Amino acid sequence: MNKLLTSIYKEGILLIRDIEGVVIMFVMPLILVIVVALLQQKAFTGISEDKIPVVIVDFDNDALSSSLIEGIAGSDMFAVTTVQGSDSLMLDNAKRNVADGVFQIGIYIPQNTTNIIKSRAVSMVQQQIPGAIQSNVNDINIQGKIHLFFDPVIKQSFRGIAKSTLMQFASSVETRIIFDAYSKFIDALTNQTSELEFPEKPAIEFSEELVSEFTAGIVPNAVQHNVPAWILFGMFLICIPIAGNIIKERGDGCLARLKTIPVNYLQIMIGKVVVFVGICLIQALLMILVGIFIMPLLGLPQLQVGGNIMALLIVSVASGFAASGFGILIGSMATTHIQASAFGAVSTVIFAAIGGAWIPVIIMPAVMQKISAISPMNWGIHGYYEVFLRSANALEVLPDVSKLMVFATVCITGSLFFRKYGKSL
Amino acid sequence: MNKPVVVDIQNLTKIYAGRHEAAVKNLDLQICEGEFYGLLGPNGAGKTTTISVISSLLKPSNGNIVIHGYNLNDNLNKIKQLIGVVSQEIALYNKMTAFENLYYFGRLYGIDKGYLKKRIDFLLDRLGLLKYKNDKILSFSGGMKRRINLLAGLLHEPSILILDEPVVGVDVHSRNVIREFLKEVNADNTTIIYTSHIMEDAEKLCSRLSILDYGEIVEQGSPHALITKHSDCSSLEEVFLKLTGQNLRD
Numbered sequence: 001m002n003k004l005l006t007s008i009y010k011e012g013i014l015l016i017r018d019i020e021g022v023v024i025m026f027v028m029p030l031i032l033v034i035v036v037a038l039l040q041q042k043a044f045t046g047i048s049e050d051k052i053p054v055v056i057v058d059f060d061n062d063a064l065s066s067s068l069i070e071g072i073a074g075s076d077m078f079a080v081t082t083v084q085g086s087d088s089l090m091l092d093n094a095k096r097n098v099a100d101g102v103f104q105i106g107i108y109i110p111q112n113t114t115n116i117i118k119s120r121a122v123s124m125v126q127q128q129i130p131g132a133i134q135s136n137v138n139d140i141n142i143q144g145k146i147h148l149f150f151d152p153v154i155k156q157s158f159r160g161i162a163k164s165t166l167m168q169f170a171s172s173v174e175t176r177i178i179f180d181a182y183s184k185f186i187d188a189l190t191n192q193t194s195e196l197e198f199p200e201k202p203a204i205e206f207s208e209e210l211v212s213e214f215t216a217g218i219v220p221n222a223v224q225h226n227v228p229a230w231i232l233f234g235m236f237l238i239c240i241p242i243a244g245n246i247i248k249e250r251g252d253g254c255l256a257r258l259k260t261i262p263v264n265y266l267q268i269m270i271g272k273v274v275v276f277v278g279i280c281l282i283q284a285l286l287m288i289l290v291g292i293f294i295m296p297l298l299g300l301p302q303l304q305v306g307g308n309i310m311a312l313l314i315v316s317v318a319s320g321f322a323a324s325g326f327g328i329l330i331g332s333m334a335t336t337h338i339q340a341s342a343f344g345a346v347s348t349v350i351f352a353a354i355g356g357a358w359i360p361v362i363i364m365p366a367v368m369q370k371i372s373a374i375s376p377m378n379w380g381i382h383g384y385y386e387v388f389l390r391s392a393n394a395l396e397v398l399p400d401v402s403k404l405m406v407f408a409t410v411c412i413t414g415s416l417f418f419r420k421y422g423k424s425l
Numbered sequence: 426m427n428k429p430v431v432v433d434i435q436n437l438t439k440i441y442a443g444r445h446e447a448a449v450k451n452l453d454l455q456i457c458e459g460e461f462y463g464l465l466g467p468n469g470a471g472k473t474t475t476i477s478v479i480s481s482l483l484k485p486s487n488g489n490i491v492i493h494g495y496n497l498n499d500n501l502n503k504i505k506q507l508i509g510v511v512s513q514e515i516a517l518y519n520k521m522t523a524f525e526n527l528y529y530f531g532r533l534y535g536i537d538k539g540y541l542k543k544r545i546d547f548l549l550d551r552l553g554l555l556k557y558k559n560d561k562i563l564s565f566s567g568g569m570k571r572r573i574n575l576l577a578g579l580l581h582e583p584s585i586l587i588l589d590e591p592v593v594g595v596d597v598h599s600r601n602v603i604r605e606f607l608k609e610v611n612a613d614n615t616t617i618i619y620t621s622h623i624m625e626d627a628e629k630l631c632s633r634l635s636i637l638d639y640g641e642i643v644e645q646g647s648p649h650a651l652i653t654k655h656s657d658c659s660s661l662e663e664v665f666l667k668l669t670g671q672n673l674r675d
Contacts, residue, residue, distance in 0.1 A: 003532070010518070014520055261534060
């Protein structure tokens with residue numbers, strides 16, 4: 001135990017003396033998590049949570065246009081700006097604004113569009129009950145046109161969604177007008193004023209629910225995903241300084257000296273692991289604090305850490321062990337700093353890519369979802385998800401924690417193997 | 426040789442992986458308690474390989490090594506406690522102070538904290554380094570680093586001190602201090618096994634020595650006995666050149 005404490009003491013001193021290195025280890029992942037969370041915010045919120053700027057050029061100025069404007073403005077999807085009048089310059093101006101990206105969609109409702117719908121409704125009643133309404137109009141196929149113009153950068157799928165939403169509004173206005181025509185006819189027939197009213201709400205409503213394994217009510221967003229993802233990435237990047245530390249010790253002859261001292265090599269390595277796990281924990285804490293306090297200041301959602309601090313600590317410690325163990329393995333295998341840096345950086349990037357640090361596993365192709373299960377970063381991220389999104393307790397994170405600890409043990413055992421049989425010393 | 430044999434090497438052979446030639450061939454060597462024993466030889470003669478095997482840094486391909494009655498294969502930790510090893514490299518942590526380095530290695534030997542602190546002060550004082558105790562190694566001169574490197578192998582008061590080129594690359598003053606210090610350590614009955622290219626030092630320090638070439642002992646005895654035996658030579662260096670030849674060994 002004394003020898004282990006001595007080893008921790010030495011590693012602690014070496015780390016403190018390399019203050020620039022420590023700052024880089026803490027600051028770089030913090031910058032990374034903020035930048036990536038900001039970049040991915042849009043992807044996570046999606047089009048349904050971000051209002052689309054729409055300009056409506058209303059030359060109709062009647063029931064259809066007012067209903068349409070009211071309906072569109074009342075939806076959560078669009079932010080509406082209305083231009084009313086009959087000057088064609090207004091239309092040109094609106095088109096230019098859409099082309100310049102001020103608005104993403106332009107809607108032009110020509111004059112008399114409401115009248116066309118009304119005429120069509122009357123024609124329908126006339127056709128069904130001839131002579132019911134006094135009218136000269138008798139063309140059931142009469143059609144009006146609402147013109148849409150889109151910002152060219154908008155995706156096809158996005159246009160489709162916007163178009164179908166607008167069609168839905170137009171169709172409901174048309175239905176209402178037809179309903180009114182029939183209503184008037186019945187009033188005339190019965191010589192009464194009917195109290196029939198077109199229902200405000202549709203007969204069928206859709207209820208939405210996010211169904212995933214994480215159903216504690218906290219919606220996964222850029223922050224909930226990126227904080228654990230980059231905690232793990234930052235932790236695994238520590239493999240480079242750990243490996244460098246071992247290679248330097250070997251190059252300086254210190255590891256050879258330690259081999260002549262009656263001390264177990266495992267104790268020396270555990271000393272390193274303990275110190276670097278401490279670094280990983282501080283790193284995780286800083287990232288979480290950034291998620292809670294800094295990200296909301298940047299317009300991002302606040303990180304919800306769930307309610308189980310013990311489980312959070314266990315996942316963090318296990319992730320730190322896995323990352324440090326990996327660093328020790330690289331340090332034992334590599335013979336030069338260049339080898340260690342290249343292998344450490346590339347393997348961390350691969351672990352991150354397949355582990356779901358950049359792209360959440362749930363939106364990966366099926367094959368990649370299966371492959372991601374072999375990445376220790378995936379186990380760590382999943383463990384954090386469990387705690388953050390499901391408020392999982394210590395027992396519930398045990399499967400992920402066990403995998404991380406087994407990975408750490410395999411790495412450290414591998415390093416002992418290389419120490420004994422490898423060519424690195 | 427009235428004193429007991431503390432290092433008994435029998436039939437030691439070491440062949441490095443991927444090499445056909447043995448670095449050390451069937452070497453037999455006995456070193457007695459309190460001896461200052463020199464291993465001399467040109468580059469590649471097998472000096473460092475021999476002491477690396479004794480120091481447990483390398484595994485022998487063949488042969489048997491017994492130190493203080495303990496077989497190296499079976500009693501590694503016991504033997505490690507009995508020997509002190511000072512390598513050619515400055516095996517120290519540059520960003521740690523002299524005290525921190527020595528304290529770290531001393532604690533790994535299991536030396537009590539209080540005693541270790543006193544011992545570090547004593548040893549630093551002996552080599553004129555006490556006032557630099559709290560300075561980082563990276564601020565030290567080559568000679569100062571060599572002296573700290575030497576002290577790191579002496580903290581646990583080993584009965585056998587193994588030195589691989591302990592004065593290589595140091596200034597004359599540091600070399601002299603180290604030489605005098607080693608004489609004192611040896612006078613305290615510490616057996617010293619020493620490799621060097623500096624024949625003058627070997628002649629002055631060693632009670633007995635072996636000259637190795639191509640992994641084999643070509644001559645063995647006290648410096649005086651060797652010079653006497655080779656009557657055409659007036660110094661150990663001349664004996665050395667006579668036995669190992671004039672050709673360059675790179």
